[in-house]
Amino acid sequence: MAVVVTEQSIAEWAPNEKVLTDARALLRKGALKKLAKNDDGTLAFGHCDGSGRTPYAVSMDLATGADKPTVRCSCPSRLFPCKHGLALLLAYAQKGALFPVEEPPKDLVQKREKQAQKAAAEKKPAATAAAPRSVNKTALAKKAKEQSDALDTLETFLVDLVSGGLGGLSSKSIEAIEHQAKRMADADMKRTAGVLTRLAAYVSGDWLGDEDDEDAPGVRDVARGLGEAQEARIAFMLTQLYTTVRRGKKALEGKFVEEGTTQSEADAQLESILGKAWRLPELREAGYWVKNRRFLELAHERSDDEITEFATAIGFLVDLDDGSVVCEVTSLPFHTLPFTKLRASRMGTLEIADAALYPGDLVNRRVRWDEKVEGVVRERPREAADYEAVHRHGKPLDPVLRAMRNQLKNPLHPLDAVFLVAAKKFGDVGGELVLEDEAGMRLVLRNTHDGRLPSTDALRHAAAAFGPGTLAVRLQYDLLTRAIYGDPLALFVGDEHLRLRA
Structure with a gap:
């Protein structure tokens, strides 16, 4: 089965943001030459101008049985894919249908055959369980x-x-x-x-x-x-x-x-207090496991912590079946960012066959799966039924605030959590934006994120243009005033998903 190439998937395959930016620059200035594809469109090839005297030979193979293309380039870069290979992927995503059909070079055909043979020899059943670790009781x-x-x-x-x-x-x-x-x-x-x-x-x-x-x-x-x-x-x-x-x-x-x-909660604190690093097989064995789930991303955020020198990307996902809001977390130390990248935003609907749901009495539990295992995750375009499920899971403020206060009882829990709230209307009270639900309960909305455009301003514009709907909102406990405020993240109106972060 051939890999589907999209702008989003290319961004996920890029080793870092700079390489992707350089690839787009190559595409804009017309550095790619003599582009072509084979008869079924699964092999594309050509040349790309670079710093060398002669153009680099670049190719991509979409039918090697892997979950991403095999990209090859004759340049000396140690990054994979390099900027020339990413430029070819971008060109194919945008105008691949217009590539002329030609006979691929023999060396590319031979490399494809060898890779297919190697993959067939190494392929193992997806359900094969990982071997249990030996326990060193003395350690x-x-x-x-x-x-x-x-x-x-x-x-x-x-x-x-x-x-x-x-x-x-x-x-x-x-x-x-x-x-x-x-x-x-x-x-x-x-x-x-x-x-x-x-x-x-x-x-x-x-x-x-x-x-x-x-x-x-x-x-x-x-x-x-x-x-x-x-x-x-x-x-x-x-x-x-x-x-x-x-x-x-x-x-x-x-x-x-x-x-x-x-x-x-006891198992969760083995991680949060005693530093236990959960492995996926351990989570499965302990029963922290879910099957056949559908997730839709509500909001995606990146934060750079100058104190701990870690960058973190968090995607807040709603389970379209039970309505729980979970989080997908990627965290990397600053010094690794030139060589790797954080998880990109999920624009489609995720269909997950197997996933770990981390322990803990939290509102937003962590979800994690192994994307290297064939068939575990599939991202498809969103459908009208997906948005209907989002609206169906929007809750009134009363149970939302009760869940938030319950989380705050544990000092080791975060002071914030993300919910889906069904909003009847938005309005200004005393100079502050306020959400009101069907029962007449109100929540003051404030900005707690240093975005270029305050999310409350974005919400005012979005609500004025589209009307009220279902709001993805982070509830935040203010230590000084001891009050709970809302930080709007995204507004859903019909089948519109309006992200409020700049």
Whole structure:
């Protein structure tokens, strides 16, 4: 079966954004020459002008049995596909029907035959289960001891830190926080290390991006004049750290479920507190698995965290069958971004045969599948029935707010969650945009994302042009005011999907 080439799929195959931009530039300036295809259109070939004296030979094969094309180029680039190969893919997606039919070069035909033979020899049944890992009980016991000791040290440190109050913080306090972060990272408790790193940044004011030239090089001092919002954030992080100590110790002792915590939440905190990295076979064996699901992406966001130096892309997907909103997460350290890229937005409807649904008592649980396994995922064009399902799953505000407040009961849970809300109308009250549902309940909408166009302004324009509908909205808990606000992400009206992010 031949691979279908679209602008979106090409963006997903590109090794990074720069290569894709360079490929489009090659296409615009007419660098591709003598383009042609074979009689069934599954093999395209030609030449592309480059930095060499002679044009590079470039080709793409859509029928090798893989889930993406085989792209070849005679250039010396180590990126795959290179910009010349991506330019050919773009040209084929746009005007492939106009390529003249010619006999392909013999070397390309031979390479196709060899690749097909190799794929047939290596092909394994998709349902073959992964071999179970051998368990090193000695290593596990050693790791548990290291984590227990690290939690004991963190507990003592927190008592000393809190007893001194914010007024007693100094540059030595920041060094001590950073030392604790390193200790947690060494114990494989990366989330706790991240909270400590963020705490050090907030205390020092580094999150503001300010620099004090008067400070000695390498010395970080306490920020002057912390505002109420920053103090509230610091207090919340300290609460998270204390909760981590308390629950982490119970997790190591296996006492989570005894205290009434659900098994799903207990398993989730093995990951969030103790750093367990779930493998797909483990999630399947533990029962965190779903089959034959249809997902439609509500919104897609990328965030760059300058404190932890990680870039993250999150796609919020609605399950068209049960209405739950899950998230697809890709996270990469900054230093890898020139060589790889984050997950692109999903423009079609996803049909997933098998997927892991991560444990936890969260509103937006993580979903993950193995796209390398044949037949696991299929992305098709959206249909009218898909949009009807989105509207059907739009909820009134009352159950939405109850679900949000339930999530907030756990200090280790996020302070935000994404929902689908059925909106009767939008309007301005006291200078703020407000959503009202059929029962007359209201939610204040505010911007919590630094977009080029505030999403509330975008929603005002969209609602004026299309009317109210079903709103994908992030509910956010404000630590200072202790109120819940809405951040609009996308508006669905009929079969229109209006993304509100700039």
